[in-house]
Structures are given as C-alpha cells and as structure tokens.
Amino acid sequence: MSWLHFVILIPFVFAIFVPFFYKHFTPRIHTGWFVLAVPLLVFLYLLRYIPHISNGKTIHHSVPWLPSLGINYTTYIDGLGLIFGLLITGVGALVVLYSIYYMSKHREALHNFYVYLLLFMGAMLGVVFSDNILVLYVFWELTSISSFLLIAYWYQRERSRYGAQKSMLITIFGGLAMLAGFIMLSMMADTYSIREMLSHTEVITSHSLFIPAMILILLGAFTKSAQFPFSIWLPDAMEAPTPISAYLHSATMVKAGIYLVARFTPIFGVSLEWFWIISGVGIVTLIYGSVNAVKQTDLKALLAYSTISQLGLIMSLLGLGSAAVYFGHGDEATMSATAVLAALFHLINHSTFKGSLFMVVGIIDHETGTRDIRKLGGLMTLMPISFTLTIIGSFAMAGLPPFNGFLSKEMFFTSVLNASTLSFTGMDSIGIIIPVVAWIASVLTFIYCMVLVFKTFTGKYKPGRLDKEPHEPQIGMLIPPMILALLVIVIFFIPNVVSKYFLQPALVAVLPAFSETGGIDVVIKPWHGWNTELFMTIGVAVFGALLYITMKKWSWVYGSYPQSLTLNNIYNEGLGMMENYSLKVTNRYMTGFIRDYLVYIFSFFIIILGGSLWLFNGLSFDSSNDAPISLYEGGLIAGMVIAAFVIVLAKSRLTAMIALGALGFLVSMFFVDFRAPDLALTQLVVETVTVALFLLCFYHLPELRKERSRVPFKATNLIVSLGVGIIVTIIALSANGNRLFAPISSFYEQAYELAGAKNIVNAILVDFRGFDTMLEILVLCMAGLGVFTLIKLRIAGRDKDEA
Incomplete structure (x- = not known):
C-alpha cells in the first residue's frame, strides 16, 4: 500500500481515537487540537506533488481488493484531483482551527463532531483520488452518510433533523442513480478504471446505453452539487454549526458533483446532450440561486442560496467548456476550453471567499446571538475586522477588483460570449440568451453581496434586538477567515502562478487533447482593455447599485409568487403523499394473519420465478436419463398427495397433524425404496417427535376458529399452493435437464x-x-x-x- 492510500485512510484511523482523546483530555485541552493534525499533515504531504503534477506527470498506485471482479483500490492524482485534495485538506485545517474556538469543549459533544468530520474528510479524499468507479461510489455514499450526521449534529432541533433527512434523501437518490450509470458505463467499457475508459471512448459513445448512463451519472452530480431542482436541500442544511457549513457547503461536499462532471467530461463531452444538459441546468441554477438569495433575511440562508448560484455558475462553465471535446481542435475548441479554465479558477476562488464569508457569519451569530439581518446593523465600528473580512469576501463574490472573484467573473463573461457564437444547431437562435441570463444573475449576485455587507454592518445599531453585546471574537476564530481573505487578494495579483501550478494541469486532466504548451495559452490578466466583458461588469455594478438602493420599491415581487408552487412545498407535499401511500400499502399486507403473509410471499415467488423462467427461456426438459417410476413409487406419490390435501382441507387440528405425520412417514418410505436406511430412520424419528410436540403444544391452544382474513381462503389458497408446487416442480425438472457441469x-x-x-x-x-x-x-x-x-x-x- 502506497503513501497515497494511507493518506486517504488517515482520517478514518484518527476517527477511531477521537473518543478516547475526548474522554481523557477534554478538561485540559480541546479535542480539535488533536484533530487539526490530520488535515494539516495531509495538506503538507500533498504539496510535494505540485512540482510533479505541474510538469505533466500523474501519480498512480493500485492495491488489489477484489481482483477476480476487476475491483481494485486504485488511487490516481492528476491536476484535477490535486486541486480538490488541497481544497479538502487546506480548508479542512482552517475549519478545524476555527471550530476549536467556535465549539465549546464544555457544552458540545465534540467527539461526535470530529468523528463525523474526519469520516467526511476521508470520504471526500477517497472520491477525488479514486480511479475505480465502484470504489469511488463507496466513498461517494460515505460522504452522504457522514454529511447527514454532521447536519444533524444538533439532533435535538427539529429543523436540524429535517435538513439532514432532506439532504440524505436527495443525495442518496442521486447516488443510487449514479451507481446504475457506473454499472452501465463499466458494461460499455469492460473496465472499472476511469483512466482505461478514456481509451474506449469510441466504443462507449456508440453504445445504446450511452445516453442512459450519462443521465444517471448526471443525476448523482446534480443532487450532490445542489443543482436545480435538487438545490432545496442546501438551505435547510444550514441548521448545522457554522464550521460544518463552511466546510461542507462551500469548499468540499457541494464540489463533489463539480468534480464528477469534470472527471467524466473527456468521456461524455463528445455528445451535444452533455453540453446542453449541463449548461442548461447550470444556467437555471445560477439564476434560481441569485433570485432567491436576494430575498433572504437570514445570513446563512443568504449564503446558502449564493452557494447554489455560484455552483450553477461553475457547472454552466463546465458544460460550455465540454464543447472543446466535441470540436476536438480548432478555434472553437480553444474558445470552449477557456470556459473549463474559468470553471476551475472560480472553483478555487469560490472556496476562498465563500469559506471566509461563512466563518464571518458564524462569528456574527456567535457574538450577537442572531443571524437575522432585520435585527442587525451598525456593527462596523463594533466589529471592524469582521467588517473588513466581509467586504473582501462579498466584493470578491460580486466580481469586483482587486479580488480574485473579479478575474474569474471576467472569464465567465468571456466564456458565455464565446459560447453564443459556437456553430451548434440551435445556437444561432438562442445563443444570445446565455450571456443575457448570466448578466442578470450577476446583477442579482451584486445585490445580495451588498445586502450582506451594508445591511449587516452599516445603518442603525439595534442593541435591544440582540441577545449579546457585539464585539470581535478571540483572535483564534479570526485567523482562518483572515487567511482565506488574504488568499482572495493575493490570487488577484499572482493569478498566473495559480494558473501554472494548478489550472493548466487540471485543464489537461479535463481536456486531455490540450497540452500545457500548444493547446491553449493560459494567461490571466486583470486588464484586457475596454472590451465587452468590462462593460458587462460596469453594467452589473451600476444596475446592481441602483436596484439595491431602490430595493424596497420592487421587493414586493417576491410575495406575488404562490408558495404552493415552491420547490420546498412540492418536496414536502410529495414526501407526505409517499408516506401516506406507503402506510396504506403497509396496512394492506400487514393484516396480522399468517395466512395472508404466506399468500403474498408465495404469490411473488410464483410471479418472479415463473416470469423469469418464461422470459429467459428456462422451460426446457430432458427426461432421457430419468429412471422409470415403479408401481410402489406411484403409490407413495398418490398417498403423499392425498395427505397434503387432507392437511389443507382438515377442519380440526388433530386431523391435520395426523395427516402431516402420515406425509412425513411416506417420505421416509421413499428413503427405504432408494436404499438409504439411515435417512429413513432419521426421518421416522424426526416425524414421530415432531407430531408428538405439535400435539403437546396444540393441547394448550384455543379452539380452532375461522379467521377473518382479507384474502379469500379456499380459492386463493388453492391457486397459490398449486402455483408454488408447479413452479418448484418445473424448476427441479428444468435444472435436471439443463446440467451445466458434472x-x-x-x-x-x-x-x-x-x-x-x-x-x-x-x-x-x-x-x-x-x-x-x-x-x-x-x-x-x-x-x-x-x-x-x-x-x-x-x-x-x-x-x-x-x-
């Protein structure tokens, strides 16, 4: 096992020891200091791969797991995996440091918190470093389970349980769909390795399962990354403690679907369906998140919908960039590749400014006792450091200079403008819609960023509405968001360093046809002259400012939308209908009568086995090697049939028991006829003891009465019993006539x-x-x-x- 395998397993190993550390050291030291070593060490270890990956190399190791089935624990690091690995561990280390000061060691069950966090961290590392799709799926579902536990950390709260249940139902549904897609993909490529699938793209694309596999895999990606209409779980997941929100819902879990789409773009990108589905869903999610973020009055809810919007932006860029795989080469392929570069760049930028904002919102909640914007205001002089960090994160998210979000937002505008000129069928008529929608969503993004800054920190101070007197927190709680905010500024001034060591290798991983030197010239500059993108940015700032100032005059629009048509209401109603229907179905077969249960069980037995024999041509018999039936054997069979009918039709238990014993004795006679005296003696002893025990037990039972079953007794029982007997006989005869081996x-x-x-x-x-x-x-x-x-x-x- 390589060090890379061990890196993935380190969080799971440490999770075992967290409860022991918590039990013996909590009064003296916070459990977070013990956990902090895990992401920090893994982050430092992954840094050593940067020179190798930036030079075009990849790291690959494999450990046999189920070699007979072609399933091995294979780890693989390229430019794409390295970006995600560093985000998972780097942001994870900052989140753990932040949680040390946010989570009280006296009032919180820290052992549960950190065990769940480490499980999630290890699962995410497994997702981004796994080359085997089935191993990837195992880690993928583990992220869903561990995130469920993290969201439900404060399980005493009803909203926490509700949010955890919603996230699990939606993401597990997507995960199961993704598993089906993976199985189809492995059937097409005859391998479970993603790397090997890249060499079978022609076989995969020509297969009839190509489109179904694509749709199922995208369901997994869309549910995990909160794409429309599956985005409803993310706002409710904000009931979790802020460190969890900052980690899961800004830098890691919600990016898993982004990773999946990027990883499979070289395989599915040749299809226009891949382009339209991902681009369309991403654009719709972008505008949906922006529209809903503006109306929020809870700071974490605002950040939740802003995350949905930003994830939609990244997803749409990946969809637009997949056209590079479709074109293969030429100017249009190069133009499309710019969208993938923008997606990867904004992926990094979003993790920095959104992680910082989540932590600052947690500080505001921690120090004021509320996240309600209507109760906040005037905090600028009381919390100047938090105010500064909020400006940096919010302005970066709004796409303003001198912050990294400005660079990736400009690249986003360039990508949508380029996409509108592609030579796709239908692009000439609807291509202009893409940049228009992108610009509108950017305006809305500007508005909710201004709401986050100015309605929280400016205006009138309202001490009577706050539970605590506001002040800056301990320096330890400020260090993590300060580091992320510093990265927001630093990346703006050295974007090409990020491009050389991270973006270009990742671009080659997503678009293998492009090399680092000849494929696309990656140069990121803050100034490109007075071009269309700059005018779009100026328009965003101007119109966004005007709409923010006049917000009270048009915010009534949100109230005109009927609540019965919201996605949350549809989800709740649908879940309630399913629960009611399942209750009716359960009450239908849970009657309390054993006879009914047997009827249902044997009916399914007949339908499934009988249908399988019929559909798969299993009804073939070969009686050439069968021994002849003698007169004695025929007589025994007739006696057994009579005894069986007596058991069914008997009106008293004594008669039924005698007939059952006679049936067993007749079976023992077969053993005598087949020259198996030991079996005959054993059968006789068992039948004698069984009949005696039954008679002894039945002596204490009440009188036999007619039970009022929901299933008609005589006709149904006759049909079911004959059906089971016929099916079992057919299976035995068919198996005897179809011997596959000696x-x-x-x-x-x-x-x-x-x-x-x-x-x-x-x-x-x-x-x-x-x-x-x-x-x-x-x-x-x-x-x-x-x-x-x-x-x-x-x-x-x-x-x-x-x-």
Missing part, C-alpha cells in the same frame, strides 16, 4: 477412499461437511441453553412470588 455426487462416491467411511451419508455429515454439522449442533446447543435459561427464570420468578 454432478458433485460422483465426488462423494469416493467416500471410502477419501474418508474411510462405508456410509456416504455419514461421511458427508461428519467429514466433508464437518464444520457445517458442528455449527448446526452449536446452534441447537445455544437454543437448548436459551430454553433452559427461560425455564429456570420462570421457576425462580414463581418461587419468588410464592415466597
């Missing part, structure tokens, strides 16, 4: 030579299947001890009552 009975014929036994049955039970027999005896002994214990307890209780 029967194992020939092996047991050598029992005397192999085991020294003259009786084959004894040799099988004692020698060949000795462990099975021993375990069966062990089970019987355990059951006997249980019965003996219950009897002793009953006797002891009775003696105690008498005393």
Whole structure:
C-alpha cells in the first residue's frame, strides 16, 4: 500500500481515537487540537506533488481488493484531483482551527463532531483520488452518510433533523442513480478504471446505453452539487454549526458533483446532450440561486442560496467548456476550453471567499446571538475586522477588483460570449440568451453581496434586538477567515502562478487533447482593455447599485409568487403523499394473519420465478436419463398427495397433524425404496417427535376458529399452493435437464477412499461437511441453553412470588 492510500485512510484511523482523546483530555485541552493534525499533515504531504503534477506527470498506485471482479483500490492524482485534495485538506485545517474556538469543549459533544468530520474528510479524499468507479461510489455514499450526521449534529432541533433527512434523501437518490450509470458505463467499457475508459471512448459513445448512463451519472452530480431542482436541500442544511457549513457547503461536499462532471467530461463531452444538459441546468441554477438569495433575511440562508448560484455558475462553465471535446481542435475548441479554465479558477476562488464569508457569519451569530439581518446593523465600528473580512469576501463574490472573484467573473463573461457564437444547431437562435441570463444573475449576485455587507454592518445599531453585546471574537476564530481573505487578494495579483501550478494541469486532466504548451495559452490578466466583458461588469455594478438602493420599491415581487408552487412545498407535499401511500400499502399486507403473509410471499415467488423462467427461456426438459417410476413409487406419490390435501382441507387440528405425520412417514418410505436406511430412520424419528410436540403444544391452544382474513381462503389458497408446487416442480425438472457441469455426487462416491467411511451419508455429515454439522449442533446447543435459561427464570420468578 502506497503513501497515497494511507493518506486517504488517515482520517478514518484518527476517527477511531477521537473518543478516547475526548474522554481523557477534554478538561485540559480541546479535542480539535488533536484533530487539526490530520488535515494539516495531509495538506503538507500533498504539496510535494505540485512540482510533479505541474510538469505533466500523474501519480498512480493500485492495491488489489477484489481482483477476480476487476475491483481494485486504485488511487490516481492528476491536476484535477490535486486541486480538490488541497481544497479538502487546506480548508479542512482552517475549519478545524476555527471550530476549536467556535465549539465549546464544555457544552458540545465534540467527539461526535470530529468523528463525523474526519469520516467526511476521508470520504471526500477517497472520491477525488479514486480511479475505480465502484470504489469511488463507496466513498461517494460515505460522504452522504457522514454529511447527514454532521447536519444533524444538533439532533435535538427539529429543523436540524429535517435538513439532514432532506439532504440524505436527495443525495442518496442521486447516488443510487449514479451507481446504475457506473454499472452501465463499466458494461460499455469492460473496465472499472476511469483512466482505461478514456481509451474506449469510441466504443462507449456508440453504445445504446450511452445516453442512459450519462443521465444517471448526471443525476448523482446534480443532487450532490445542489443543482436545480435538487438545490432545496442546501438551505435547510444550514441548521448545522457554522464550521460544518463552511466546510461542507462551500469548499468540499457541494464540489463533489463539480468534480464528477469534470472527471467524466473527456468521456461524455463528445455528445451535444452533455453540453446542453449541463449548461442548461447550470444556467437555471445560477439564476434560481441569485433570485432567491436576494430575498433572504437570514445570513446563512443568504449564503446558502449564493452557494447554489455560484455552483450553477461553475457547472454552466463546465458544460460550455465540454464543447472543446466535441470540436476536438480548432478555434472553437480553444474558445470552449477557456470556459473549463474559468470553471476551475472560480472553483478555487469560490472556496476562498465563500469559506471566509461563512466563518464571518458564524462569528456574527456567535457574538450577537442572531443571524437575522432585520435585527442587525451598525456593527462596523463594533466589529471592524469582521467588517473588513466581509467586504473582501462579498466584493470578491460580486466580481469586483482587486479580488480574485473579479478575474474569474471576467472569464465567465468571456466564456458565455464565446459560447453564443459556437456553430451548434440551435445556437444561432438562442445563443444570445446565455450571456443575457448570466448578466442578470450577476446583477442579482451584486445585490445580495451588498445586502450582506451594508445591511449587516452599516445603518442603525439595534442593541435591544440582540441577545449579546457585539464585539470581535478571540483572535483564534479570526485567523482562518483572515487567511482565506488574504488568499482572495493575493490570487488577484499572482493569478498566473495559480494558473501554472494548478489550472493548466487540471485543464489537461479535463481536456486531455490540450497540452500545457500548444493547446491553449493560459494567461490571466486583470486588464484586457475596454472590451465587452468590462462593460458587462460596469453594467452589473451600476444596475446592481441602483436596484439595491431602490430595493424596497420592487421587493414586493417576491410575495406575488404562490408558495404552493415552491420547490420546498412540492418536496414536502410529495414526501407526505409517499408516506401516506406507503402506510396504506403497509396496512394492506400487514393484516396480522399468517395466512395472508404466506399468500403474498408465495404469490411473488410464483410471479418472479415463473416470469423469469418464461422470459429467459428456462422451460426446457430432458427426461432421457430419468429412471422409470415403479408401481410402489406411484403409490407413495398418490398417498403423499392425498395427505397434503387432507392437511389443507382438515377442519380440526388433530386431523391435520395426523395427516402431516402420515406425509412425513411416506417420505421416509421413499428413503427405504432408494436404499438409504439411515435417512429413513432419521426421518421416522424426526416425524414421530415432531407430531408428538405439535400435539403437546396444540393441547394448550384455543379452539380452532375461522379467521377473518382479507384474502379469500379456499380459492386463493388453492391457486397459490398449486402455483408454488408447479413452479418448484418445473424448476427441479428444468435444472435436471439443463446440467451445466458434472454432478458433485460422483465426488462423494469416493467416500471410502477419501474418508474411510462405508456410509456416504455419514461421511458427508461428519467429514466433508464437518464444520457445517458442528455449527448446526452449536446452534441447537445455544437454543437448548436459551430454553433452559427461560425455564429456570420462570421457576425462580414463581418461587419468588410464592415466597
């Protein structure tokens, strides 16, 4: 196992020891200091790969897991994986440091918090470094489970439980769809390796499962990255503590879907469906998040919808950039590749300014006791450092200089303008819509950024509405957002350093056709002259400022939309309908009558097995090797049939028990006829004891009465019983007539030579299947001890009552 494998497993290993550290050291030291070492060490370890990756190399290691099935624990680092790995661990280290001062070691269950956080961190590293799609899926679902636990950390709150349930239902649904897509993809490429799939793109694209696999995989990506209409889980997930929101919902979990789309763009990007679906969903998500962010009065809700908007922006850029795979080469391919570069750049920028903003909002909530914008105001002089950090993060998100968001926003405008000129069918008629919608969404982004800054820190101070007296927090809580805010500014002045060491290698990973030297000249500059993009930015600032100033005059528009048509209401109504319907279905078959349960079980048995035999042509018989049925055997069969009918039609338990015993005795006669005296004796003993026990038990039961079952008794039971008998008989005859290999009975014929036994049955039970027999005896002994214990307890209780 390589060091890279160990890097992924480190968070899981440390998670085991967190409860012990919490139990023995919490009164003296915060558990976060123990956990901080994990992301910090992994981050420093990943830094050593930057020179290799920037030179066009990749890191690949494989450990056999299920080699017979082609499933191996394969890790793979290229430019794309390295960016995500550094974000996961770098932001993770800052979040853990922030949580040390945010989460009280006296009032919070820190062992649970950090165990869940480490599980999530390890799962995310597994997602971005896994080359095997099935291993990737395992880590993918682990991120859903661990994020559910993190969101529900304050499980005493109803809203926390609701948000956790919503996120899990939506993301697990997408994960299962993605699994189906992965299985289809592996069937098309005949491999589970993503790298190997890149060499089978022609086979994959020509396969009939190409489009279904694409749609299913995109469902997984869209649900995880909160794309429309699956974005409703993200705002409710804000009920989690702020460190969780800053980590999961700005830098890591919501970026998993972005990673998935980027990773599979070389495979699916040749399809126009991939271009239109991702671009369309991204643009719709961008405008949806922007529109809803403006009307929010809760700071974290505002950031949640802004995150949805920014994720839509990145997703749309990846969709527009996938056209580079479609064109392959030429000017249009180069223009499209710029969109992928912009997506990767904004991915990094968003993690810096949004992580900082989440932490600052957490500081405001921590120090004032509220996140309600209507109660805040006038905090600029009381919390000047937080005010400065908010300006940096918000202005970067609004796309203003001198912050990194300005550079990636300019590249976004360039990408949408380029996309409107592509030679796609239909682009000539609707191409202009893409930059127009992008510009409108940017205006709305500017508005909610101004709301975040000015309505929180300027205006009238309202101390009577606050639970605490505002002041700056401890310096330790300010350090993480200050580091992220510093990166926001530094990246603006040295963008080409980021481009050389991170963006170009990642671009090659997403678009393998482009090399670092000849494919596309990556030069990021803050000034490109008086071009269309700059005028669009100026328009965003001017119109955004005007709309912010006149916000009270037009904000009534939000109230005109019917609440019954909101996505949240549709989700709640749909979930309620499913619960009611499932309750009705459950009440239908949970009748309390064993007869009904057996009818349902055997009916499905008949439908599934009988249908499978019919659909897959399993109805074939070969009676050439069957032994003839003698007169004695025919008589025994007739007796067994009569006994079975007597059991079914008997009106008293005594008659039914006698008929059941007769049936067992007739079976033992078959063993005699087949020259198996041991089996015959065993069967006789078992039947005798069974009948005796049944009679003893039935003596204490009430009189037999007619049960009022929902299932008609005679006709239904007759049909079901005959159906089961016929299906089982057909399966036995069909299996006997379709032998795929020699029967194992020939092996047991050598029992005397192999085991020294003259009786084959004894040799099988004692020698060949000795462990099975021993375990069966062990089970019987355990059951006997249980019965003996219950009897002793009953006797002891009775003696105690008498005393």
